[in-house]
Amino acid sequence: MTAKLISGVTIGKEIREEIATSVLDLTTEGCQPGLAVILVGENPASQTYVKNKEKSSIEVGMKSQLIKLPDTVSEQELLGHIEELNSDDSIHGILVQLPLPKHINEDLVIRSIDPNKDVDGFHPQNVGKMIIGQEGFLPCTPYGIMEMLERSGISVAGKHAVIIGRSNIVGKPMGQLLLQKDATVTYCHSRTKDLPSFTKQADILIVAIGRAKFVTADFVKEGAVVIDVGMNRDENGKLCGDVDFNTVKEVASAITPVPGGVGPMTITMLLKNTVLSAETALQEGRCKQQA
Numbered sequence: 627m628t629a630k631l632i633s634g635v636t637i638g639k640e641i642r643e644e645i646a647t648s649v650l651d652l653t654t655e656g657c658q659p660g661l662a663v664i665l666v667g668e669n670p671a672s673q674t675y676v677k678n679k680e681k682s683s684i685e686v687g688m689k690s691q692l693i694k695l696p697d698t699v700s701e702q703e704l705l706g707h708i709e710e711l712n713s714d715d716s717i718h719g720i721l722v723q724l725p726l727p728k729h730i731n732e733d734l735v736i737r738s739i740d741p742n743k744d745v746d747g748f749h750p751q752n753v754g755k756m757i758i759g760q761e762g763f764l765p766c767t768p769y770g771i772m773e774m775l776e777r778s779g780i781s782v783a784g785k786h787a788v789i790i791g792r793s794n795i796v797g798k799p800m801g802q803l804l805l806q807k808d809a810t811v812t813y814c815h816s817r818t819k820d821l822p823s824f825t826k827q828a829d830i831l832i833v834a835i836g837r838a839k840f841v842t843a844d845f846v847k848e849g850a851v852v853i854d855v856g857m858n859r860d861e862n863g864k865l866c867g868d869v870d871f872n873t874v875k876e877v878a879s880a881i882t883p884v885p886g887g888v889g890p891m892t893i894t895m896l897l898k899n900t901v902l903s904a905e906t907a908l909q910e911g912r913c914k915q916q917a
């Protein structure tokens with residue numbers, strides 16, 4: 627069997643076209659969506675992601691603001707920038723690129739973002755809403771994966787979804803979103819004993835562990851759907867996922883590639899959240915009118 631490829635580039639493009647239409651409608655109504663991204667330091671991967679976020683937001687017609695700060699910036703100064711963006715009515719989404727330098731308290735920074743502008747969906751208020759199924763911002767990577775599954779015609783209800791990884795931004799929320807769509811969810815992590823005995827039960831396997839090509843064909847049940855959230859460099863410096871794509875594609879029924887899978891969906895859902903935020907701001911009269 628050779629698996630069907632689930633392309634985040636193709637699905638993302640389709641969603642971005644829908645987003646561009648919404649942005650145009652909002653702009654016509656006097657509320658152009660605005661996204662502000664804060665980048666601290668010179669991490670090359672973060673610089674690439676931020677550049678892509680800026681480019682993508684401009685492409686769909688949004689206002690884009692990038693604040694670049696040195697890695698020596700104080701926590702106080704960073705919080706000052708966030709406070710300013712919180713009260714700027716032309717900005718509907720605020721994102722602080724992670725990871726942050728060690729001297730800055732990441733939790734404090736996330737909590738200082740207005741939950742109504744937290745388009746990353748990391749603020750505890752949005753995390754709580756997600757868990758009880760209330761409307762709020764969903765974290766972009768798991769949200770993007772749910773969209774990929776839905777738009778690929780893969781139903782989740784009644785399926786056994788196994789997640790490898792328990793981070794706050796991918797693994798944990800991924801399980802919640804799958805549970806809400808009636809999947810049976812198993813979490814695996816670095817202390818899980820006999821990992822393949824769990825992963826081989828998965829109808830849907832989500833891999834987010836940060837280890838290059840870790841999941842090989844012998845971890846995967848015939849016909850499973852495999853979603854690779856990893857972003858690593860292989861022995862030749864080439865970008866690769868947590869899944870050994872070439873062997874696993876022979877066993878799975880559908881698989882996401884790296885690059886071109888989950889990554890582009892993360893940015894797409896960020897744009898989607900920014901549109902949702904601007905729509906709410908317009909309804910609530912919190913949008914700055916264009917000149």
Ligand SMILES: Nc1nc2c(c(=O)[nH]1)N[C@@H](CN(C=O)c1ccc(C(=O)N[C@@H](CCC(=O)O)C(=O)O)cc1)CN2
Nearest residue numbers: 674675721722723724725746766885886887889890892
């Ligand atoms: N504030 C946030 N920080 C981080 C997040 C996040 O969602 N919010 N997630 C990751 C990084 N990330 C987004 O910020 C991200 C990672 C990868 C991609 C992506 O499109 N990858 C491409 C390959 C890019 C390359 O060539 O290097 C792909 O998979 O095709 C987008 C976003 C951590 N930080």
